[in-house]
Amino acid sequence: MRSFSLIFKQFSRSVLLIVGFAFWGFSAAYAQTDAAKGEAIFKSKCTACHKIDQVLTGPALGPQLTEETDDKYLIKWIQNNQALIAAKNPKALAIFNKFEQKGMTTFTDLSDGDVGNVITFIRADWARIQKEKTQPPAGGAVAEEKGPSELVVWGLVGIIVIAFIVILVLNKVVGTLERLVSKNKDLVIEEEPVVAEADKNVLLKKILKNKKLVFFILVCGTIAMGSWGWVTLWNTNVHTGYQPVQPIKYSHELHAGTMKIDCQYCHSGAYKSKNASIPSLNVCMNCHKVVKTESPEIHKIYDALGYDPKTQKYDSTAAKPIQWVRVHNLPDLAYFNHSQHVKVAGIKCQACHGPVQTMKEVYQYSPLTMKWCIQCHKRTEVNGKGNAYYDSILAAHDKIKKGEKVTAAVLGGIECGKCHY
Template sequence: MKKVPNRNQFSKILGLSLIAFLFFASPSIAQDEAAAAESTTTETAGGGDAKKGKALFNQNCAACHALNRKMTGPALQDVESRLAEDEGLDREWLYAWIKNSPGVIKSGDAYANKVYAEYNQAAMTAFPTLTNSDIDNILAYTAAPPPAAPAAAAGGAETASAGSGDASGVSNEIILGALVLVFGLLVIMLLLVNKTLQRIAQANGIVVEKEAAVKRTPIWKAFAQNQFLVLVTAIILLLGSAYFAYGWMMQVGVDQGYAPIQPIHYSHKIHAGDNKIECKYCHSSARVSKTSGIPSLNVCMNCHKSIYEYTGNPEGPSQDDLANGYTNEFYTGEIKKLYKAVGWDETNQKYTGESQPVEWVRIHNLPDFAYFNHSQHVSVAGVECQTCHGPVEEMEIMYQYAPLTMGWCIDCHRETNVKVEGNEYYEKIHAELSKKYGVENLTAAQLGGLECGKCHY
């Protein structure tokens, strides 16, 4: 009988064709659906533009007013219709009130004085620069229906996604079903072809046998028999182990990259980055003290008495933020934690006196034998916070940016030029050094910044 090796080229070609077909024919199911269309119009019966009114509201009113809740001032949802029904006041009264509220109060207007007395005799800020058209837009925004709840919007999106198909209108389920059917037919064809070839071989007296396995020496045995290779490998392993052991020991006490989870999530990216809040507004003691200090919760409440929820960037959250769970609802929940800690009743806009301490986790911690003074660097030397703490305005979670080792500090003292302009003390030293040694740029090292007693005492 004739013997032939079992090399079924037809099966291989058919398998590769199947893979190529599935790769090019499969629909992009994971592709994001198109965003829902915006509302068709923003015009209201009063002639205002709600979209423009929202921008004006956020710019002029949002610090003291919300649409659906009382803050420093009353809630403004449907304010025009409520005033018309309850007090008989028209839009002309609102024009006068918004542009010059103290004047309306002094005129003896009953409702104006009622509001003035209700809110601790604090008159609303006058906005004489707002035109009647601007006020119309703001009132259109306050009269617009509230947006749908996030849960309902999410449910609607899921329903639309489940029922939607590709650009041709065919649903994803039909396409997947067709692909499964084609795959099943190809598998059946492959089995039938294989069975038919075996029958033809048997009818012609051809014995199909498997290729004899080639006996090979195991890799580990071949490696052990090569003494030179074993010696070189042992030397490389010893040197590599010594290198990594030295690197590990040199990192003892160095916490670069340390980013603990805090009891209340605080985003430097939002505060210092998006809102441009200066570092020293919260860490005010960095100007005059050895330490930068932990901001008290009262500093937070300077803004968050009025900012009770996070509405996010106009562009919307990034994909990274969504992947990490940093949604508007998440940030709003963290503001509620702040209220609970400080004892703030947001409904009645007053403190309850029931506060709770916040156990912040320290990030930067120098050894006790090292002395560092923030005021010397911030106020005298004019060093920017980012020099040591990195791009804080980009950090969602604060972490230790620099190694804060002695070598790192010494390198900074050697390379950083002292700002002598406007400082008579340094100007005098610079003049003497220039006269004696010809020094052009005065560094911290030349002022004794490398002496051991400067940092270790």
């Protein structure tokens, strides 16, 4: 019996060690690296105008930061590019003119360290993108790197909590067994099963009596349930990643990506009205009357229009419109206008819809929550140049607030009635 309890003690000690190591490794792996901090800043402050590998409103930052290696200059530029331009810094003037003097937001709230982290992230991500280009991963689809998934994190936390409980219980068991062993040394063998029976109840009672243990279990339970509830409630009705199967295998990757057809060619509404609108099949027919006429997918277009490719005639009585499945859908209580964002504010479709030109099937890229709208309104500077409406406002305000920053929020972009009917 002694050796039995010794084994138990050793066992629980090694469990403790393993858990200790797991916890250490886990926290080390999860501790935010500089690049991860930089990524967070980049995603929240820079993605509206920059991509790592593509020119958006501003230059593609991967190649740009490979060419420009003077980090001191870059930090100054990112914190306050307008000061550099005003001081006629030759590098700053060159890039400013190259991008038609579009002008970049200033980020005086970012410390040197923050900006350093962003630069580290951009260079690391550019290296990753180039590596993936030279050796695409097997299986074709490039899995997005997202770090440890939530499931893994919660799994690990669960394992750690369970392991602690196991240790506590084992310790109790060892203590009870040892006491029993010393008490029952003289007991006759026949009585053993009865003792074992009593032993179980004693153990249960002991556990329940141990207020610390009960408290610990309750706290763990409350934390787990609370976190689960928090995450679930915040994500109710958020459809990020929603990707329905469409009736025709139409690919944006092919048409907007490879063939570089302008978004405006099909979604012209986005520039002049509230809705971007889905193009009518007649737009497809501009090409598909002659392109890929043998494809069964293209025949779906013909059938929907009642078009007979042999006689090249339309029979409107046979037409049955394609029912595209809507991907993005705000609740009716919110008002969103495309032209205000695309035409007036000059925001690229990709800032809200993601890299549509690489999507075989469109999915919802942004959460479309109220928080998402508001956050962008709070940080996006309004570009008033060459806009009659703003010219008039600016003229009026010029005397009072010369050169002061104006955000959508200032113009009423966070007034309830602007977004809600």
